[in-house]
Amino acid sequence: MRKPKLRELKEALRAAFSPRYTTHYPAGGHTPPDGFRGKPAYDSDHCIGCGACAEVCPAVAIRVSDRLDGDKPTRTIQQRWDKCIFCGQCELHCTTGDGITLTKEYDLATLDRSSCAQSIEHELVVCEVCGAAVGTKKHLQWLARRLGAKAYANATLILSGDGWRQLAPAPAPRMDEPPLARNDLMRVQCAACRRTTVIRELWGE
Numbered sequence: 001m002r003k004p005k006l007r008e009l010k011e012a013l014r015a016a017f018s019p020r021y022t023t024h025y026p027a028g029g030h031t032p033p034d035g036f037r038g039k040p041a042y043d044s045d046h047c048i049g050c051g052a053c054a055e056v057c058p059a060v061a062i063r064v065s066d067r068l069d070g071d072k073p074t075r076t077i078q079q080r081w082d083k084c085i086f087c088g089q090c091e092l093h094c095t096t097g098d099g100i101t102l103t104k105e106y107d108l109a110t111l112d113r114s115s116c117a118q119s120i121e122h123e124l125v126v127c128e129v130c131g132a133a134v135g136t137k138k139h140l141q142w143l144a145r146r147l148g149a150k151a152y153a154n155a156t157l158i159l160s161g162d163g164w165r166q167l168a169p170a171p172a173p174r175m176d177e178p179p180l181a182r183n184d185l186m187r188v189q190c191a192a193c194r195r196t197t198v199i200r201e202l203w204g205e
């Protein structure tokens with residue numbers, strides 16, 4: 001009976017003379033340790049707008065929306081930290097590795113949930129035949145750079161890059177809905193239209 005009491009007394013004395021474990025927050029500042037998972041932040045230099053972070057987010061805190069009407073088709077990626085569970089999956093699976101990072105920002109309490117969102121916008125490349133989104137311009141350029149010479153096998157990749165466009169000038173606009181033909185191979189096309197074009201080229205109607 002006496003032994004446990006002595007052990008408790010020893011623990012109490014050790015705790016009394018040890019440095020404290022708690023911080024002065026919110027009265028004072030707090031420095032989170034390395035590896036702390038705070039508010040995610042996009043890096044516009046490294047995000048290519050692929051949307052992989054939205055696919056892996058278990059809390060559905062990232063939303064990808066494409067606007068195809070208007071002069072400039074745009075993809076908006078919105079992250080909401082009021083829904084975020086700070087798991088770090090978006091950072092872990094980011095295609096470029098540096099597009100989104102969990103910062104050390106932790107003081108996120110607010111009464112206004114509408115202020116808990118951040119967005120990043122990207123120019124979209126659309127299919128010249130059906131108008132569907134092919135991907136963001138930055139994503140296609142990133143793919144072309146990664147593939148090197150192999151990117152020449154895909155006309156969409158050649159035509160989507162600014163530098164590449166000099167090698168293959170954009171073809172004239174399509175006439176009103178003619179059937180897909182050989183000259184359409186050198187156009188920006190989505191996967192479905194390119195497949196149709198290739199099959200018609202090989203097998204006919």
Ligand code: SF4
Binds near residue numbers: 049077097
């Ligand atoms: S590059 Fe990374 S941060 Fe940007 S959309 Fe893709 S996965 Fe998300």
Ligand code: SF4
Binds near residue numbers: 084087
């Ligand atoms: S940290 Fe987790 S929950 Fe938060 S946005 Fe990234 S993947 Fe989603």
